[in-house]
Amino acid sequence: MAGKIQELNESLVIRSLRRFRDRYLPNSGKVKDKLTSGDTVTEEREPGLLDSLPVDVQFLIMNFLSPAEICRLGATSRYWKAMVRDPLLWRYFLLRDMPYWPSIDHVTMPQLELLDAPLINEDESLDDRQEGEDQGLGLKCDYMSEYLKGCPSCRQQWLPSRPAYEVVTSFLQSLVLSSEPRYAMFGPGMEHLDVSLVTRLMHAPDVLPVSGTPHRQINGIGSGISYLFNNEHRFNILTLYSTNRAERERARVEQQSVSNKLFTFEGTDDSGSPIYSPAPQVQQVCQVVDGFIYVANAEPGRGGRESEVAQIRAVLSSAPATKSRPLLVLSCVSREEPEAIRTTIREDATNRNRPRCRTPCVKMAKQLGLPQLANPWMVQDTVAETLSGLLDGIAWLLRCSGVKLYG
Numbered sequence: 001m002a003g004k005i006q007e008l009n010e011s012l013v014i015r016s017l018r019r020f021r022d023r024y025l026p027n028s029g030k031v032k033d034k035l036t037s038g039d040t041v042t043e044e045r046e047p048g049l050l051d052s053l054p055v056d057v058q059f060l061i062m063n064f065l066s067p068a069e070i071c072r073l074g075a076t077s078r079y080w081k082a083m084v085r086d087p088l089l090w091r092y093f094l095l096r097d098m099p100y101w102p103s104i105d106h107v108t109m110p111q112l113e114l115l116d117a118p119l120i121n122e123d124e125s126l127d128d129r130q131e132g133e134d135q136g137l138g139l140k141c142d143y144m145s146e147y148l149k150g151c152p153s154c155r156q157q158w159l160p161s162r163p164a165y166e167v168v169t170s171f172l173q174s175l176v177l178s179s180e181p182r183y184a185m186f187g188p189g190m191e192h193l194d195v196s197l198v199t200r201l202m203h204a205p206d207v208l209p210v211s212g213t214p215h216r217q218i219n220g221i222g223s224g225i226s227y228l229f230n231n232e233h234r235f236n237i238l239t240l241y242s243t244n245r246a247e248r249e250r251a252r253v254e255q256q257s258v259s260n261k262l263f264t265f266e267g268t269d270d271s272g273s274p275i276y277s278p279a280p281q282v283q284q285v286c287q288v289v290d291g292f293i294y295v296a297n298a299e300p301g302r303g304g305r306e307s308e309v310a311q312i313r314a315v316l317s318s319a320p321a322t323k324s325r326p327l328l329v330l331s332c333v334s335r336e337e338p339e340a341i342r343t344t345i346r347e348d349a350t351n352r353n354r355p356r357c358r359t360p361c362v363k364m365a366k367q368l369g370l371p372q373l374a375n376p377w378m379v380q381d382t383v384a385e386t387l388s389g390l391l392d393g394i395a396w397l398l399r400c401s402g403v404k405l406y407g
Helices: 002-024 055-063 067-074 078-083 087-100 112-116 135-140 143-150 164-176 197-202 245-253 280-288 306-318 349-353 361-367 390-400
Strands: 103-105 182-186 210-212 225-229 233-239 263-268 274-278 291-297 327-333 377-383
Touching: 002 055, 002 078, 002 087, 067 078, 087 112, 087 143, 087 361, 103 361, 103 390, 182 280, 225 390, 233 390, 274 280, 274 306, 280 306, 291 306, 291 390, 327 361, 327 390, 361 377, 377 390
Parallel strands: 182 233, 182 291, 291 327, 327 377
Antiparallel strands: 103 377, 210 225, 225 233, 263 274
8 A cells, every 4th residue: 555655656756846846847848947936037958967867767877866966956947946846755754754854843844734734625736836936835845844854864954043041051951950850661562562671671781871870869769769861860760660560571471451550541632532540659740840751662563552542641731830841752663674674865765665663763753742741852753672772862852851961
């Protein structure tokens, strides 16, 4: 089914590009530049080698270019400037590449509702418009901007610059941090996977060395474990399990749900969604931590996540309103895929068409309702066996807590 959808998307893009090509590079071999505004005299020139290639070959070439290279291609002529801004082209790139992005956050998350928005009617060409006449469509379906702000290789250039007062505040916070940041970690990914993320974390000195156990205790929870990031920054993780170890292991082996002692079920709301309230000891944790780590089970076959959404919201709402605490979601699987699919823009067509053995981070963010949260959040692909991706997530979390990281 996915292969048929992929072929359909490709055929739509090629058809759109062919219509555009027929309009601006007619059979006469001349380039009719109709993209200038006003009564500017139309320029004509002989098409170059790339301009003369069949449209499907041009599309194939663009498939192997990085986003930055496609943008540079658009700077070579008015024809290519308009060609590479085709909304269907970037919509295709979004649908193709989003499943392979290793992380997403509250700033870079694409507006997924745009993928369902109608672009044009069936008989209209996408580029039957002048260069300055696409403002409505651009504001409505700017797939190019959505792609570039979310693509890992481009997103840093698209992040909004921080106001001066935030920079000063962050600097002052880094000076007055009197104790190591503390984070509460919970979620089914800690309990349902064949490989224990917590156990691997405690025995991986090459990734995050254990630096000790603090003296600060929380009744019913303990003091957590402190780790050292980059051999410089200490932080503490309080692990919140849903029940005791024996019950967790039995539920994991038998593939059954377990009674969650961290939350109390309060009923459902008007839409039928569950409502939970944190247990007293969890509420106490929420009052003292600097952020939260939610370990989600990203392995295939997971059903609905309504209870997970409600439990995340219950925890965040129990934190003091004076500070918007960050939420790091570790989208976790037990082991690497048999033939690891590396997240690069230059992936070959075979890898791009293969289904992934994990829930993509963009899909995970949507399933957990993260775009609706007021808190800063991030979803990071993680592997329990190798701890790949973990350090990137921890670095984001520490920055949100005012820790100044270098390098």
